[in-house]
Amino acid sequence: MLEVKALTKSFLSGSGEKRIILDQLELTVREGESVAIVGPSGSGKTTLLNMLGALDKPESGEILLDSEPVFNKNEKELAEFRNRSIGFVFQLHHLLPQLNLEENVLLPVMAQQKKVNENQQERADMLIKKLGIGSLKGQKPGQLSGGECQRTAVARALINQPKILLADEPTGALDQHSAEQLADLLLQLNKEEQVSLIVVTHSMALAAKMDKIYQLIDGKLKLAAS
Numbered sequence: 239m240l241e242v243k244a245l246t247k248s249f250l251s252g253s254g255e256k257r258i259i260l261d262q263l264e265l266t267v268r269e270g271e272s273v274a275i276v277g278p279s280g281s282g283k284t285t286l287l288n289m290l291g292a293l294d295k296p297e298s299g300e301i302l303l304d305s306e307p308v309f310n311k312n313e314k315e316l317a318e319f320r321n322r323s324i325g326f327v328f329q330l331h332h333l334l335p336q337l338n339l340e341e342n343v344l345l346p347v348m349a350q351q352k353k354v355n356e357n358q359q360e361r362a363d364m365l366i367k368k369l370g371i372g373s374l375k376g377q378k379p380g381q382l383s384g385g386e387c388q389r390t391a392v393a394r395a396l397i398n399q400p401k402i403l404l405a406d407e408p409t410g411a412l413d414q415h416s417a418e419q420l421a422d423l424l425l426q427l428n429k430e431e432q433v434s435l436i437v438v439t440h441s442m443a444l445a446a447k448m449d450k451i452y453q454l455i456d457g458k459l460k461l462a463a464s
């Protein structure tokens with residue numbers, strides 16, 4: 239279970255003024271739950287996701303994963319935590335252009351060890367197949383469509399069996415059909431793998447598919463639908 243307690247973050251504006259973006263924000267996400275976070279541009283959705291993924295530190299407040307405080311760790315432990323426990327999918331896929339689809343999926347494994355073991359290879363094959371990109375394994379990102387790149391990014395995010403899958407506008411750059419396809423795959427994997435799914439989106443169609451919808455307003459999350 240993910241617990242966010244009194245999370246606060248502010249930035250200095252150009253004129254040196256302090257702007258509070260997240261204000262004592264609270265959130266609980268159960269194992270296997272799917273959650274959408276919506277809100278206007280600039281409301282702090284990406285700022286929040288970056289902290290949930292331990293990419294950025296809060297000013298005050300806490301994030302606990304299975305009762306363990308995330309930010310008690312040193313930099314090395316944090317990097318390992320991110321690699322093992324968190325999967326990220328961004329609006330743009332961030333695949334490495336010089337690696338093929340399969341190598342991109344296995345990249346988080348290679349970050350930890352020199353060789354891919356049999357189980358990890360099987361898991362990569364399974365995810366790639368489930369995501370419907372099995373016939374494209376050897377192709378490089380430049381030879382894939384936007385939707386295929388996003389599906390590759392989802393497989394990569396799940397390769398280490400994370401507890402949490404964070405997605406920031408994952409369908410934002412896709413046409414409607416590919417967006418719907420990706421949304422359905424995300425939810426299918428969320429249920430099958432019991433990975434908690436937290437999706438930031440401007441798409442009400444995508445948000446409506448999740449167990450809960452929260453709106454980020456004035457630095458806090460407000461339950462909009464469940």
Ligand SMILES: Nc1ncnc2c1ncn2[C@@H]1O[C@H](COP(=O)(O)OP(=O)(O)OP(=O)(O)O)[C@@H](O)[C@H]1O
Binds near residue numbers: 279
């Ligand atoms: N590193 C930073 N330094 C200063 N201000 C920042 C920084 N990162 C974000 N901000 C500001 O914090 C606010 C929230 O930004 P954030 O990217 O979280 O918004 P968002 O809700 O994700 O918006 P969008 O829907 O456009 O992606 C914005 O006003 C932004 O300018």
Ligand SMILES: [Mg+2]
Binds near residue numbers: 283284406
């Ligand atoms: Mg954003």
